[in-house]
Amino acid sequence: MILIIGAGLGGLVTAIALARAGLPVAVFEAAGSLRETGAGLTLGRGAQHVFRDLGLQGDVAARACPAGSLPFLHWRSARLLMGAPDPGDGTPDDGQADIVRHMYRADLQAVLLDHAARLGVAIHTGKRLTGLDQDGDGVTARFGDESIARASLLVGADGVRSAVRAILHPGDAPRFTGHVAYRFLVPRAAAAPFMGLGRSAIFIGPKRTFNRYTMQGGNVVNCAGLAETGEEVPEGWSLPASVAEVAAAFPDWHGDVTGLIGQAQSIIKWGLYDRTPLPRWSQGRVTLLGDAAHAMLPFLGMGAAMAIEDGWALARCLALEPDVGRALDRYEAARRERCETMQAMSRRQGEMTQAMDPDALVPAAVPMANQALMGFDPVAAGV
Template identity: 40%
Template sequence: MGAGIGGLTAALALSARGHDVTLIERRTAFSEVGAGLQLSPNASRVLADLGLGPALRRAAGEPARVCIRGLASGRQIGEVALGRAMRERFGAPYWVIHRADLQTILLDAARGRPGIRLLVGRAVTGLSEDGAGVALTLESGSGRIETAAADLAVVADGVRSALRARLDRRRLRALYQAAWRATVPREAAPPALRGDETGLWLGPGRHVVHYPIAGGRTINLVAVMPEDGGSEEWGAPGDPSRLRAAFADAAPPLAALLGLPESWLVWSLVDRPAARPMARGRVALLGDSAHPVLPFLAQGAALAIEDAAVLAGALAGGQPVPAALARYAADRAERVRTIQAHARRNGRLYHAGALVSAARDAVMGRLGPARMTERYAWLYGWRPLGSA
């Protein structure tokens, strides 16, 4: 259940292994916000293996590098090699893509597979299980109730998952930081920031990421800054003047870029430990419902995509469903916790104050582009067990 990036990839991976899948989605329309997504080689490899490589290559960009700068000084701190360096080192590209383009590619692929039945406009409101299978209760917007039965249920209903509590009752924790997202036409950006690269600007308590998406026509902007309250609403409109005030000290080209969007959407950042366990009996959690990842490592969707590949592999071995799902949960446990921890640590490093940031900048500067990439070999070099 849930036709986000995780649910759609899981449906494709399971159907590729010969399973019949019913994908249940609460929304009626698949309008993704105008924002971008980074797809690192650990995820792009899985999607390419599902036959989506050509479509993704047409829609995605492949920036040559990440240029890391001081938010206020504008001084270059370090560089991470992407583009060809990533492909040659990890055998798969580091793509950046418009979320809507990725969603469309996944959805078109799912619609083209006879083994996948897509039920939209139905929220899963109940789930019960016995020795033989699972029974789901579905409710449409008009209040109509339906039931569906299956051998197993994959819960991929996102960070605010209603059904995760069946396996793990720990609550979401507000981070009191928010990610503001916007897009601007590339030709409107300051010339220094129009290049084919990802920009990462670090300052105390704040950072900004930008990269070109939509065939290079648009620049995707993400600015993370402190917030007081924390909103339940995911992607609420934000007041551009608040954003500009929070980044008033930004270096001139960054300030000019941040001044361009007329509208911003705001995501209050939340965290929660990975579910223990990620699966029990005939129910498995997948993606953000199992393990939300703070956006400081760009790995939330990537992990959901990895989950999908591992789940399909675990279910291919002919074991009884509960044993296969237990194998999936065991395979994922350490990796998802490690990545969650790295994302938290990156957040602390990105937003560090004077002392720690001086040490951070010195290390990044000394390492150089290739070694900065190599530090993440454990992350980007990942392959599902049993893959070539």
Template identity: 40%
Template structure:
């Protein structure tokens, strides 16, 4: 089976690897001139790492990753610890796979080392046919494939081609993000944990990546005027400092260490009813973009990739296999979208009775959602769902 994967990010590369293992002839087309290092840190929960392990790349990922010891929630003004959930060996024992932090560029490099990628190939349209599909590129080039997988992100050209125009929704949240060399924060009480500091109208996340050499920092604020969804737009350090004035001194020190923060508007979508047409389908942010507040965007794309490959391995009738893939993935991804959307409110409560109830609930449940076993324990290796 000839497969064209449009998009050389995490989801596209994992899909290509899984589909190759299923016996497909896969080509990956990436519009950027080189396999990119844009982006910053991502969290890979056990539902993602068990798939990377099955695909044989987890040892290489471990070499560039950090295994956090715990997931922490802290208060905004004094840094008080509200809850701490053990990760490290505890996550491995509970779910049979590790919890890791990794720089997106490091993960893409690991995947691109085993999956060939054609760069500089900008898809401008896809035309599904009865038996195959055309992928049309800038400059007039056309390729045909038995299956086209759109892994080209929230502004997907492939999705537009098969489902029509559908703008993503701006959430009113903006993230400032950046990477700080570990040596610059050596004097601060910043451990190898995944830490979320929650405050009125904003929250602050930090964790180490790149084998501990860099600290990834994400600072989320509520703002309605910045609507650019880009990983490369520069933010104003003075604006960021003002947004977190009065917060815990550790937060203010980390903000001061961000010399050139990037500014990124956050978008999501309500679930689509379907995301395939004929021999064309979507995965990851192309069909179910979600806010980063569940740390599951990359993980859900990785799950998509594995399930898609399994469905095609079991059924060489492509439209039927794609229908099965959608059935297996739709409700789960919609639920993860909703969990992430709920955290947008939960993390930003103003001080008062609701915030006190939230903090009490966090303390009594070790911080993480009651859905966490459902989320991290998902094992498509044991079947397709």
């Protein structure tokens, strides 16, 4: 039995990929129920290849929409700095094109839960991992409710504050990056006066970026304002912010930005943390994936996509290599360099778009223009 800790996007994709490969798997999640959590996700091309390979693409594409050309606009004037205006309407495509897509996170979670259920994957909620022990034959996981579970392999897919990582690497903590994200949704009708520049846009200015795009068939606009801050803020879905606070963080910005902020009903404030790269993700019969292994800043919108690619690659390695140790070596060989590059590029993208004068932006130098990085197909590359 393979035990996955965490039913986030990475954990669920891993469980689906393992079950499709005929490997026995169970997921243990700390939350008492799998509540759908809301915000938009940019899902990179690598993740789309994984969805296709796992037979998820039809259901994903039915609820996602093409991301278009991701235009960068000047924070005050809305002058086009990079890319092209996005004339899309937010409606789904057939999922076949090799492109980035936007999707409501709760919709992706629902698709993954549905496929996991169809494959018979057991998901145990209310199971917070508190400890683990390894011996020659397997791993014993201990949970907060005093239950235990035994497995041949334990996968820590438990996010940026991973308990599994803390056990493997005591003293290694997430690093506050000095950034806060303000995340909110605006219904189509309320957003309409502020969408004249197209359905997606990333406004960039000194120490701030504001990203907005339509999703859910064009009915909802996802907004995320990223700002540098001196105040350390926790992460998660439960810390609210007022319209006044967000408006104060984006003063004098283009009217489409301030207009959308003015229409926000419920804003979540989210501190941004990343992780220092580890020399190894695996120890014995325990390994890490997704944010637990390599949490990164969201300036490239690639954190979830990396967790999804990791899950596919780990399952493939385990299907190909009966020996757990060799399978984990192969998994790390396939994934570490790409994830560490993406981590570093995400930080660099933040520095370029926030620390620099946008008028000095050199489009060819931004990581989004890097085809080898952004157009990578993990399925074709194999493990």
